[in-house]
Amino acid sequence: MDRYYKKRFVPLALPALILFVMVIVIPFIMGVIYSFTAWRGTYFAGGDHFWEAFVGFDNYVKAFKTKKFLDAFVYTIKVTLVAVVAINVVSLAMALLATSLNKGAAAYRTIYFLPNLLGGLALGYIWQFIFEIVFSKILFGEDGIISIPALCNMTQDNTKALFALVMLITWQMAGYMMIIYTTGLNNIPKDLSEAAAIDGAGTWQRFKSITVPMLMPSFTIVFFLTLSKCFMLLDQNVALTDGNFSTRMLAMQILYTTRDGSPPDYGLAQAQAVIFFVLIAAVTLVQVSITSKKEVEL
Numbered sequence: 001m002d003r004y005y006k007k008r009f010v011p012l013a014l015p016a017l018i019l020f021v022m023v024i025v026i027p028f029i030m031g032v033i034y035s036f037t038a039w040r041g042t043y044f045a046g047g048d049h050f051w052e053a054f055v056g057f058d059n060y061v062k063a064f065k066t067k068k069f070l071d072a073f074v075y076t077i078k079v080t081l082v083a084v085v086a087i088n089v090v091s092l093a094m095a096l097l098a099t100s101l102n103k104g105a106a107a108y109r110t111i112y113f114l115p116n117l118l119g120g121l122a123l124g125y126i127w128q129f130i131f132e133i134v135f136s137k138i139l140f141g142e143d144g145i146i147s148i149p150a151l152c153n154m155t156q157d158n159t160k161a162l163f164a165l166v167m168l169i170t171w172q173m174a175g176y177m178m179i180i181y182t183t184g185l186n187n188i189p190k191d192l193s194e195a196a197a198i199d200g201a202g203t204w205q206r207f208k209s210i211t212v213p214m215l216m217p218s219f220t221i222v223f224f225l226t227l228s229k230c231f232m233l234l235d236q237n238v239a240l241t242d243g244n245f246s247t248r249m250l251a252m253q254i255l256y257t258t259r260d261g262s263p264p265d266y267g268l269a270q271a272q273a274v275i276f277f278v279l280i281a282a283v284t285l286v287q288v289s290i291t292s293k294k295e296v297e298l
Contacts, residue, residue: 035059035274039267041258059271068260069272071246072253075162079249080230083166087226088219091174095181109182112175120172124239127168131155131240155240161247168236173229177222184218185211213294220291224284231280250276 037053038045044053063069094112098105115123131154135141140148154164188211196206234251241247243256254272258264 031270032274034267035271037267039265039270040263041266045263053267055267059265059268060275062268063272063275066268068248069250069253069257072248072250075158075247076231076233076249079162079165079169079233080227082162083169083230084223084226086166086170087173087177088222090170091177091222092181094174094178095185098178098182099185109175109179112178114175115172116176118172120233120235121239123168123172124236127164127171128155128240131164156245158245158247161241161245165233165236165240165247168240169230169233172236173226177226180222180225181215181218184215188214216291216294220288223287223291227287228280228284231276231283250279 033050036056036059037050038055039050039053044050046053098109101108118126135154136152137144139145140151150160154160192210192214193206196210201209232251233249234255237243237247237249237252243252248256250272254269254276257269257272258266
């Protein structure tokens with residue numbers, strides 16, 4: 001079988017490679033080139049070709065001088081930091097519970113994985129209904145079961161919307177990350193924990209000294225996925241707040257940049273997209289480098 005795949009690797013991989021180049025590589029290169037031009041979507045300002053509309057780094061300078069872009073940049077970092085912590089804590093707790101169950105573990109994992117199958121827009125509208133109707137009018141409003149003003153109108157305030165978005169993201173992603181952590185926990189030899197328990201190590205000591213170091217490969221994967229996905233959030237942000245109350249994240253800011261001016265400045269939007277790509281690449285590479293160095297071989 002190995003000889004079969006080695007012999008036919010090129011013809012088998014060629015269609016996927018061609019598709020990747022046409023759909024990903026070529027548009028990416030074109031996008032980088034257009035970020036240095038006065039591109040208006042259907043035409044180039046200043047000429048018929050992109051080299052005649054070349055503006056250098058003006059779009060990048062303009063991006064960092066645009067208040068909406070800077071606000072979206074800061075808001076994205078805030079959401080990502082809170083969400084990454086929340087997702088990892090919740091998913092790890094769920095994984096520890098799943099591995100401790102003797103019966104019904106499969107059903108438990110399936111139920112908590114289901115939210116990950118829903119689309120971002122659907123989730124956004126579902127949680128918008130929960131925050132605006134269930135929370136604000138039924139449970140925590142003035143006429144609700146218990147009055148908690150902090151949990152009312154959560155999509156209509158910059159700070160509240162941050163935590164509302166984190167709750168949505170955690171509910172969606174935690175089940176998927178739980179599966180990764182569960183796999184890592186199942187790969188940890190049980191005799192290590194049993195030997196530590198015999199030596200008098202408590203539950204917290206075994207978790208800190210055995211489980212966490214042995215689980216570092218799973219931490220690397222989960223942190224990478226959560227960081228990248230949180231930075232790239234779009235559908236959930238659109239459905240939950242539509243960027244109102246200064247709640248735009250970077251992906252939405254790039255999308256709406258073409259709507260903020262007339263004629264639409266696609267060159268500026270493309271420059272923001274390139275900055276966005278560099279930011280995600282840098283953050284994820286640094287994170288993977290740091291966490292991978294702490295991995296322990298089984």
